[in-house]
Amino acid sequence: MRIALIQMPVLPDKVKNIQTACGKIREAAKNGADFAVLPEMFCCPYDNSCFGAYGEPEGGEAQTALSHLAAELGLYLVGGTVPELSEGRIYNTSYVYGPDGRQLAKHRKAHLFDIDVQGGQRFRESDTLSPGNAITTFETAFGTMGLCVCFDLRFEELARCMCLRGAKVIFVPAAFNMTTGPAHWELLFRQRAVDNQCFTVGVSPARDEQGSYVAYGNSIAVDPWGAVLCRAGAEETTLYADLDVERLEAVRAQLPILSARRTDLYEVREK
Numbered sequence: 001m002r003i004a005l006i007q008m009p010v011l012p013d014k015v016k017n018i019q020t021a022c023g024k025i026r027e028a029a030k031n032g033a034d035f036a037v038l039p040e041m042f043c044c045p046y047d048n049s050c051f052g053a054y055g056e057p058e059g060g061e062a063q064t065a066l067s068h069l070a071a072e073l074g075l076y077l078v079g080g081t082v083p084e085l086s087e088g089r090i091y092n093t094s095y096v097y098g099p100d101g102r103q104l105a106k107h108r109k110a111h112l113f114d115i116d117v118q119g120g121q122r123f124r125e126s127d128t129l130s131p132g133n134a135i136t137t138f139e140t141a142f143g144t145m146g147l148c149v150c151f152d153l154r155f156e157e158l159a160r161c162m163c164l165r166g167a168k169v170i171f172v173p174a175a176f177n178m179t180t181g182p183a184h185w186e187l188l189f190r191q192r193a194v195d196n197q198c199f200t201v202g203v204s205p206a207r208d209e210q211g212s213y214v215a216y217g218n219s220i221a222v223d224p225w226g227a228v229l230c231r232a233g234a235e236e237t238t239l240y241a242d243l244d245v246e247r248l249e250a251v252r253a254q255l256p257i258l259s260a261r262r263t264d265l266y267e268v269r270e271k
């Protein structure tokens, strides 16, 4: 199962960003990718002042372009996120398309990124965005997959619920920053992978030092043992990770965690 992690620049021009993404997805298909993954807000600067203007309703231009391309290339496409406009609200939403172009999943970021680190990053998504209310998994020819967005990865219960549903890989379009990225990015992707003995895949925009929000980059794939399979730097790049899905069962058999949970003592379950 070959995954292309597309760490692309995000510019102020929405149409140009969509074109860049499509070009890179075509290249990924040529290189044998089964899945292509885009970053959080891949066609919109990550700024509260932009989400409304760059947003689109279900079936908007970014989504239509990605769905057609998935069908044309016959691959799975985790379409980063876009600001989704719905009933007067804005959501930070990730759409997934199957190799026939049909929408397989839609995850609205459930945990909004409201932080204020002393001397570091401040951001309040809740000034403009509304949270989603779902745990998202989807079925593919490679098995069940999980999907969440950036800050969502910090919440271990969400990842556990996806894996209890059978998720083998957790896909995370994301955009950490220069305060929390160096401190927590790799740690969190390895942590969730080791907790659940699953693969984790995080894709960020390339770093733009001039942007109002400077993304950390460092797109990453981690295996069920917690080993880093690939990791980018700050630059524009596409990484390829070949996931051996059988490794997941092997690790779970050798070091049983999910099956050894004491659900008589404690429980994590979906509401």
Ligand SMILES: O=C(O)CCC(=O)C(=O)O
Binding pocket: 040, 112, 113, 149, 150, 151, 152, 154, 174, 175, 176, 177, 180, 181, 184
């Ligand atoms: O959790 C973090 O440190 C970063 C999260 C973030 O940037 C986001 O949710 O967009």
